[in-house]
Amino acid sequence: MKRVNAVVVGAGAAGGIVAKELSVAGLSVVLLERGKWYTAYDCRKDDLRNQRTTVLGNAFGPEDEGNPRVWVDAQGGLHTVLPSEGPYQNDAACVGGGTFSYGAQAWRYMPQDFKMRSTYGAPEGSSLEDWPISYDDLEPFYEKAEYEIGISGDYSGAPFLGARKRPLPMPPLPPGREFGILEPAARRLGLHPIHIPMARNSVPYNGRGPCMRCRWCCGFACEVDAKNGSQNTVIPIALNTGNCELRTQCMVKEILTDDRGRARGVSYFDERGHLQEQLADIVIVSGCATESARLLLNSRSRLFPSGLGNRYDQVGRNLQGHQYTGALGYFDFDTYDDVGPGADIAICDYNHGTPGLRGGGMLANEFIRLPIHSIDHLPTGTPSWGLGHKKGMRDWHRRTIVIIGPTQQIPSAEARVTLDPTVKDKWGLPVVRIQGNCHPETYEIGDIQAERAQKWLLEAGAIGTRLLSQAQNAEKVTHGTGANKGSPPKSHSELIPAAQHQAGTCRMGNDPQGSVVSKDCQVHDIDNVFVIDASVHVTNGGFNPALTIMAVAYHASAALVRNWKGTGFRS
Amino acid sequence: MQSGRKAGVVTRRQFVAAGAVGGVAAAIGCKAGGKGNWEYLSDQQANVLAALCDQIVPADEFPSASQVGVLNYIDRQLVRPYRRHQDAYRDGLAQADAISRKHFGRGLSEVTSAQQLEAAAALEQENGVFFNLVRNHTFEGYYGSPRHGGNRDAQSWRMLGLAEPPALGRAQYDLRKGATS
Numbered sequence: 239m240k241r242v243n244a245v246v247v248g249a250g251a252a253g254g255i256v257a258k259e260l261s262v263a264g265l266s267v268v269l270l271e272r273g274k275w276y277t278a279y280d281c282r283k284d285d286l287r288n289q290r291t292t293v294l295g296n297a298f299g300p301e302d303e304g305n306p307r308v309w310v311d312a313q314g315g316l317h318t319v320l321p322s323e324g325p326y327q328n329d330a331a332c333v334g335g336g337t338f339s340y341g342a343q344a345w346r347y348m349p350q351d352f353k354m355r356s357t358y359g360a361p362e363g364s365s366l367e368d369w370p371i372s373y374d375d376l377e378p379f380y381e382k383a384e385y386e387i388g389i390s391g392d393y394s395g396a397p398f399l400g401a402r403k404r405p406l407p408m409p410p411l412p413p414g415r416e417f418g419i420l421e422p423a424a425r426r427l428g429l430h431p432i433h434i435p436m437a438r439n440s441v442p443y444n445g446r447g448p449c450m451r452c453r454w455c456c457g458f459a460c461e462v463d464a465k466n467g468s469q470n471t472v473i474p475i476a477l478n479t480g481n482c483e484l485r486t487q488c489m490v491k492e493i494l495t496d497d498r499g500r501a502r503g504v505s506y507f508d509e510r511g512h513l514q515e516q517l518a519d520i521v522i523v524s525g526c527a528t529e530s531a532r533l534l535l536n537s538r539s540r541l542f543p544s545g546l547g548n549r550y551d552q553v554g555r556n557l558q559g560h561q562y563t564g565a566l567g568y569f570d571f572d573t574y575d576d577v578g579p580g581a582d583i584a585i586c587d588y589n590h591g592t593p594g595l596r597g598g599g600m601l602a603n604e605f606i607r608l609p610i611h612s613i614d615h616l617p618t619g620t621p622s623w624g625l626g627h628k629k630g631m632r633d634w635h636r637r638t639i640v641i642i643g644p645t646q647q648i649p650s651a652e653a654r655v656t657l658d659p660t661v662k663d664k665w666g667l668p669v670v671r672i673q674g675n676c677h678p679e680t681y682e683i684g685d686i687q688a689e690r691a692q693k694w695l696l697e698a699g700a701i702g703t704r705l706l707s708q709a710q711n712a713e714k715v716t717h718g719t720g721a722n723k724g725s726p727p728k729s730h731s732e733l734i735p736a737a738q739h740q741a742g743t744c745r746m747g748n749d750p751q752g753s754v755v756s757k758d759c760q761v762h763d764i765d766n767v768f769v770i771d772a773s774v775h776v777t778n779g780g781f782n783p784a785l786t787i788m789a790v791a792y793h794a795s796a797a798l799v800r801n802w803k804g805t806g807f808r809s
Numbered sequence: 810m811q812s813g814r815k816a817g818v819v820t821r822r823q824f825v826a827a828g829a830v831g832g833v834a835a836a837i838g839c840k841a842g843g844k845g846n847w848e849y850l851s852d853q854q855a856n857v858l859a860a861l862c863d864q865i866v867p868a869d870e871f872p873s874a875s876q877v878g879v880l881n882y883i884d885r886q887l888v889r890p891y892r893r894h895q896d897a898y899r900d901g902l903a904q905a906d907a908i909s910r911k912h913f914g915r916g917l918s919e920v921t922s923a924q925q926l927e928a929a930a931a932l933e934q935e936n937g938v939f940f941n942l943v944r945n946h947t948f949e950g951y952y953g954s955p956r957h958g959g960n961r962d963a964q965s966w967r968m969l970g971l972a973e974p975p976a977l978g979r980a981q982y983d984l985r986k987g988a989t990s
Contacts, residue, residue, distance in 0.1 A: 284957075293890075295890050302890065576971060576972060609966060610948065612952075613945075613952060623947075627865075627866075628869065632969060
C-alpha cells in the first residue's frame with residue numbers, strides 16, 4: 239500500500255480534525271476507523287437501541303459480539319462485559335465517533351480547569367496536576383472549533399467563564415418550557431443562567447439546516463443532520479482536499495516501529511479481516527481514552543517492551559470521566575413540551591469556589607426524555623410495577639425536570655486501563671481491563687452539586703424532589719437514564735464513571751516520567767507518534783469535553799503542521 | 810443483525826396472516842412437541858409470561874402489556890440480544906408457574922387476576938433477579954419503540970399524551986389538518 243505522510247487512527251472528534259488540518263496543509267493522510275460511516279439516514283429513533291439507552295445494543299458501535307472488555311470490581315473480581323453494559327465504558331465506534339450521536343453540549347473549560355493543582359493543591363492519593371498549556375493557549379483553537387464545527391448558544395451573562403474574542407457563530411435555539419421555569423428561579427437564587435452552547439444548528443449553517451426539535455436527541459443520530467460532529471464538518475473537508483483517504487471498518491492492530499525507535503506505520507485488519515500495513519511518516523492515535531491507551535500498550539517491540547510511550551508506566555493511568563449528579567423535581571403542572579433537544583439552560587456558578595473542596599461542575603437541565611427513561615424516575619413511594627406504576631407514568635412523565643451536571647473528577651493514578659492477559663477481541667487482540675476509581679473527594683463535591691440542583695428545582699416550584707447522587711448515580715454510568723442497566727452489580731464506589739467522557743490515559747505534560755505526551759501531543763518516547771484525543775487531558779473540567787477535545791486537536795494539528803519538514807518529522 | 814430482524818418480522822407476519830402453527834418457531838427452540846406461535850417461547854411459557862407481564866402493566870382504561878404486544882417483544886429479543894437470558898426465562902417461568910400451583914393448585918395462566926398478582930409478588934420475593942428482568946423487559950416492550958414488536962401503534966405514548974406521529978419542526982403543524990394556531 240502506498241506510503242503516506244500521516245496515518246490517523248480513529249475518525250472521532252479529534253481524529254477528524256487532525257485529518258482535515260493535515261490534508262488541508264498538503265500532507266497525504268489515511269484515516270482509519272474501526273466502525274462504519276453511518277449517515278443521518280441511519281437515524282432510527284430507536285428508544286431501546288441507541289448510544290444512550292443500550293438495552294438492545296449500541297446503535298453506532300461497537301457491537302456486542304466480539305468486542306469484550308474486562309472490568310475489575312472493588313474486590314478484585316473480574317467481569318467480562320459487553321459494549322452495551324455500563325462497566326464497559328463505551329463511547330462509540332463509527333465515523334464521527336461520539337460526535338455522531340452526542341447531545342452536543344460544546345463547552346469551553348474554564349481557566350482554572352487547566353490549573354487545578356496550582357489552584358487547589360493536590361489531595362493525598364490523587365494525581366491532580368496542571369495542564370502544560372493554559373486556557374489562553376487554547377482560546378484561539380476553541381474559537382476555531384466553534385466556527386468550523388458550528389456552535390449555537392449564548393455565553394453572555396456568565397461572569398465566570400474565560401475571556402473570549404468572538405461570540406458564538408449561531409444564536410441559541412428558542413428556549414423551551416423548562417427554560418421558562420428554571421431561568422427566573424435561578425435569577426432569584428442569585429445564579430447566572432445561560433443558554434447552553436451546543437454543536438447544533440439553530441439557523442442554517444455550514445450548508446445544513448437547523449434543528450427540527452424532535453424528541454430523539456442525545457444518543458441518536460440527527461435525522462435532519464443539524465447536529466454537528468466531525469462526520470459532517472471536518473471529515474468531508476478532508477476528503478474533498480483529495481489528500482485524505484478514509485478507510486472504515488479497519489481495526490488497527492499495532493503501531494510498527496523500526497530498529498531506530500521510530501514508527502514506520504501501522505498494521506490493521508481491513509473490513510474483510512485481512513492484515514494490512516499502512517506505512518507513514520507520522521502516526522496519530524485518536525481512538526479515545528481507553529482504545530488509544532490499548533493501542534499503545536499493544537504496540538510492543540524490542541525497543542518498547544512495555545508498549546509505546548510506556549517507559550515509565552504512565553500509559554493507561556488517570557482514567558477519568560465525570561461524576562454525574564443532580565436532582566429530579568416533580569411539578570404540579572406540565573413541564574414537558576415535547577420540544578428537543580430539551581437541555582437549554584445551565585449555570586457555571588458552581589464550577590469553582592466551593593469552600594474546602596476542589597472544583598465542581600456545570601449544572602444544566604437534562605435532554606428531552608423518552609417514556610422509557612421515566613420508568614425508574616417516578617416519585618419515591620410509587621410502586622415499581624403494577625397499576626400504581628402505570629398511573630405514576632401517566633401522572634409524572636410530563637411533570638418532571640432533571641437538573642444534572644458533570645462534576646469534575648479528581649483523578650487517581652490507580653484508575654487505569656491495562657491489557658487483559660487472556661481475553662481477546664474478535665481480531666485476536668488483547669482487550670482492555672478497566673480498574674480503579676477517581677479520588678473520593680469527587681464524591682463529596684458531587685453530592686453537594688446534587689443538593690444545589692435540588693435547591694434550584696425547589697425554587698422553581700417543584701413539589702417534590704429526588705437526589706440523583708452517589709448510589710443512584712451508579713446506575714447512570716453512561717449518563718443515560720434509568721433504563722440502561724448492565725448486568726454486573728454496580729455501586730459508585732467500585733465503578734468509575736468515564737464512558738463517553740473518558741479521558742486522561744495518555745496525560746500531557748512536560749515531565750517525561752510523569753506523562754505520556756508533550757504539550758503538542760507528541761509521545762515523549764518516540765518523536766513521530768502523537769496521541770490526539772481526550773487521552774491527553776490532564777484533568778477533565780466540569781463540562782462536557784467535546785469542544786475541548788476539538789480545541790486540543792486543532793492546537794496539536796497546528797504544531798504538527800508548523801513542524802512538518804516535508805518528509806519525516808523532527809520537532 | 811439487520812437481516813435477522815427482518816426475517817423475524819416476516820416470520821411473525823406469516824404466522825399471523827396464515828393463523829398457522831409454525832415449524833420455524835419450533836426449530837428455533839420451542840419445547841419438543843409444543844409447536845407454538847413463538848420464536849423462543851412455548852405456548853405454555855407464553856401464557857405464564859403473559860400473566861406476569863399483565864400484572865406488571867395491567868389493563869385499566871389503557872391496554873395491558875400483552876394487549877400491545879409485549880410478549881411479542883420479549884419473545885423476539887430472546888432469540889436476538891437477549892439470547893443470554895434464555896435460561897433465566899426458562900427457569901423463572903417454571904418457577905412462577907410452580908408458585909401458582911403451590912398456592913392455588915393451578916398454573917399461573919389459569920388462576921384469577923387477583924391470584925396472579927399474589928403469585929407475582931411472591932415471585933418477586935423468591936427470585937427478585939428474574940422478576941426484575943421481566944419487569945424491565947416488560948417496560949421496554951410497553952414504553953419502547955414499536956419497531957421491536959411491542960408498544961403496538963405507540964399506544965403507551967398516546968397514553969402519556971405524546972403526539973403520535975410526533976409533531977416536528979419549530980412551528981408545530983398537524984400534517985393531517987394543515988397548519989394550526
